[in-house]
Amino acid sequence: MRILIGALAVALLAGCTTPSDLLKGSPELSGRSKKDPKAYALCVYPSWQDYRSSSVMSETSTGYRIVAGSEMNGQTDDVLDIKKVSTGSSVKLYQRVAWQQLGRSDLKSSFNSCL
Template structure:
């Protein structure tokens, strides 16, 4: 019985993810734009709030980051918007937990494409 409980706990913990966990992997998409990171972040952020009301936008040393997570405390999506090379434009990387699941995420990619 104890082994079964321990195995269940390990399985539950393996599903947890943080922004750092997601960003350690390969992004689902990487896009480039001539727009400033702030302009891209301010354009995309409302759609991410519609997706998850607990979405958070923060300024980083290289640009902006938008993080959306589940009510269970897991990070589902991270949008990392960095200043491009030579200080021009932006490099936008989208990381997703369970990228195969598009349920409820329908507006994220179109919003990103509109803002690029």
């Protein structure tokens, strides 16, 4: 029984996804905005809060990052990376399960409408 519980715990931990893990892959969406990173982040953030009230917006050394994840299993599901470029912002949306868009459509809508 102990072995079974230990194996289950290891399997659950192995499945955790962090923001860094998502940023290593290819973005689901990418684009450029004439807005500076803070203005763009403030434009899209309400949609992220509607999607997950636990969404977090933070300032990075190159711009802003918004992260949404599942509170139940500790998974990071979505990351929006907003970086300062000479013409405004470069924005990239990373999604853990990109094919599953249930409840996420507003994220993509705000991504495009705030450009």
